[in-house]
Each structure stands twice: as C-alpha cells, then as structure tokens.
Amino acid sequence: MESTATAAFLPTELYRSEAVAALEREHYASRFWHPVAAAADLPPGHVRAVELLGMPVLLCHSGSGVVRAFRNRCPHRAVAFREPSEGTVACRRLVCPYHGWTYDLDGALLAAAREAEFVEPFDRGAWPLEGLGCQVRASLIWVAPGADPIPLDEQLDLPLREAAAALAQPLVPLAFHGQNLACNWKIAHDNTLDDYHVAIAHPTTLHRMQGPVRGYSHRFGTWANVLSTPWLETAADSARVDAEFLTFGLPPWNHLLVWPDGRLAMIQFLPKELNSCTMQVWLLGPEARRVEGEALMAEMVRFLNEDRALVESAQQGYGEGFRTGPPHRLEARILHQQAIYAALLGPWYASGRMPR
C-alpha cells in the first residue's frame, strides 16, 4: 500500500492536552499489541507480573508450553497475585495472598479456601482468571490490552513481509536499557521515524551505521513503515556484505531494528506524564552473542543520548502557539504514523481540530 501521509505534521496542541492523552490510551494504544517481555525470559513453569498502560498483567508459561496473559487481579476481591518487582519466578500454582484462591497457569480456579461455606453455592468453573490476547513474535511476548485489537500479523505487516526469517529465529535478550525522557511520547516517536536528522545529529554514530542518505529507501505498509539502508559492514575476508539494515516504525510507539547479522532491537516510548515518557530498549540476538550484549547496547545508547537532548529541547518549544514547519521528504515515515494516529483518534476528537 502507498503511504497515506498527510501533508502537514500533527498540530502541537495534541502534544500538550490531558484530554488527548486520555483519548490516546482508550482509542489508539488499546487497539494495538504491545511487546511486554522477551520470550526467553519466561521459561515453562514460570510467571512474571508486568504493567501495560497502567493495567497489571500476569504472564504465565504453563507446563503445557503455552504463554498466556491475564489481568493480574484476583476475581474474588482484586488483589494482585505477583508484583513486577519480583521479576520472573518459578511457579506451579498461583495462590492469591489475600484469601488463598488457587489457580493453575492456564487460569483455571483449582481451589478456594473454605469452599463449602460461601453464602451462595460456589462454582469454581465460573471464576477463571480474565484472559488477555497474548502471542509470541520476534522472540517477544505481545499482549493486547483492549477487546478489539488490530490483528498482530497486520500490525507487523511490513516486518513479517521483509524480515520474516529474522523474526522467526528464537533469539535471547542480549541487553536491556530503560530511561525516562522529558518529552511527550509523540516527540520521541516522531524523532525515531525521522530520517532527515540522522546525518546532521548523529554524524559519528547512527549515520555511520545507516550510511549515505542517497542509499536510503522507504517502504510503507498499512500499519508499519521501514527505512532500509545498505549494510556497510565488511565480512572478515573484506568482501562486501550485500544486505540491508532495516528500521521499522510501528504503531503505537515502537521501532524494530533488524540487522543482517541476526540482531534485533525493539525500542518503545511509553507515555508517562504528558511531558515525559519511558524509553525501553530490548536488544535480542543469538545466544553466542550474549557476551557482546552490553557493548552493543552501549553503542545504541550513544545515539539515543544524542536524540535525548534534541527531543527534550523540542518539548520545550512545543508550547502554546508553536506551529511546525513543512515536512521534508525524509520525514515521510513520521507523516505515515501520524496519519494512522489521526485516523484512529479523529472520530473521537472534537471535529475540525485533527489534521485532514
């Protein structure tokens, strides 16, 4: 599909409204699947509590080998079974710390304390854990928080078409990095979709990896887009490696980097406050590269820190009355993702205040 980009950037008022942020959670973010953990970090017989869009979620890998996600709320009186601070824990049964209702990792109630003494006759089968959409793709566990998500294979349309082999490899986490940025998540997302700034702002870091601008090529799916650049690394025998480094932009706020050498990175900008977000970066690769993990992440953090100064400065400028200038051809990936945002939020936003 061709890009459905609009000819102007989103109005900056959308970056500073609490009402818009609430609409984003309800009608934009909830329509997508979200990577919440590396699949290799949740072996069979383990559970892990995470938070997604403010919702407590429990990931369970049962003995039957299926990874499931549940709302981390006991159906009796809403207490959480586990806390995110515990990390991944070996677990055969989930026992609620409040009154001891006990579940298997497939979400079925096995027993409740003093079961014969409920006020009304008690039916275990009527009280399973509340399940959420959960799938494993690209070695990550993806969860759908909403009732009506866009199918994950559609959300990942372009990566599945252009990097199917890389996404099918079972990879392990090589490193993880998280930090807060003092900007609205959209400024950070726009920046990571921006192929206009790389040569100027990252001359000795990302620009070296992506190579000359004349080698850039853009492709657009319905939901995802990609910048492809020739892979410039030479093999040990100095023969030129003929491959592409792929940088995918994905809704709602994600970026998937695919290197020809078997590495993947997932970068997310999770909304925090109106003027802040949390950047999370997973670097995944073959087991044999685990020793290099921290060094490879440090390379990424160098250009991400160059971006940090820019996005935090832009945030200062996106105040009342600021109107953005004209988009450049190399900013087409920003317009593509902003058109998706506008299409999903438009019907919910006061008419005439969203871009065409």
Ligand code: FES
């Ligand atoms: S809240 Fe879990 S058993 Fe009561």
Ligand SMILES: [Fe+2]
């Ligand atoms: Fe950048």
